[in-house]
Amino acid sequence: DAGVIQSPRHEVTEMGQEVTLRCKPISGHDYLFWYRQTMMRGLELLIYFNNNVPIDDSGMPEDRFSAKMPNASFSTLKIQPSEPRDSAVYFCASSFLGQGFSGNTGELFFGEGSRLTVL
């Protein structure tokens, strides 16, 4: 398997524009996580899905952020409108059988990240 694939790797946009980040999890994984990483705040969990269903979006900073997972092999994170404070690296990660089941390794696999710069 090619691992978790994210696109674009780099995005530079102007304030007010819509940004869409994409993620393809590892085939067979049933949990998908979106994280945001900044120097100041570290890695923050934004939202996660189980079997394509959003389980917890309490980490999504504002209504400007939305995430979808229309099928098991694709997820998007959208920011509309974007602001300079949204500049960060956004990571997608996936795992198999979730983290809460005994007997499961629960290993988390990360993509390479999407570096977003909002001017």
Next chain:
Amino acid sequence: KQEVTQIPAALSVPEGENLVLNCSFTDSAIYNLQWFRQDPGKGLTSLLLIQSSQREQTSGRLNASLDKSSGRSTLYIAASQPGDSATYLCAVSNRDDKIIFGKGTRLHILP
């Protein structure tokens, strides 16, 4: 609310030394704890995962321990090498399947 703390934030040690990285968490009701490595500009790579029922895991020169009752984990690196230079993050998995990360320890091995 689970909080994960890693101390120190940065560490420099001479090549060949053994070292210990620390991770603490506030809620001991976890399912597992993972240690990750992150190289600059890259994603995170899982190094070791310890289930809540386990006390340690080993992989090569790495050994991770878990003391759930005290909310602590350590990552021991033996005979450090310049290639070990990276940021090391720990993450805990809660009962609700949330995975919360510490801010990491930036490790620099001096040749």
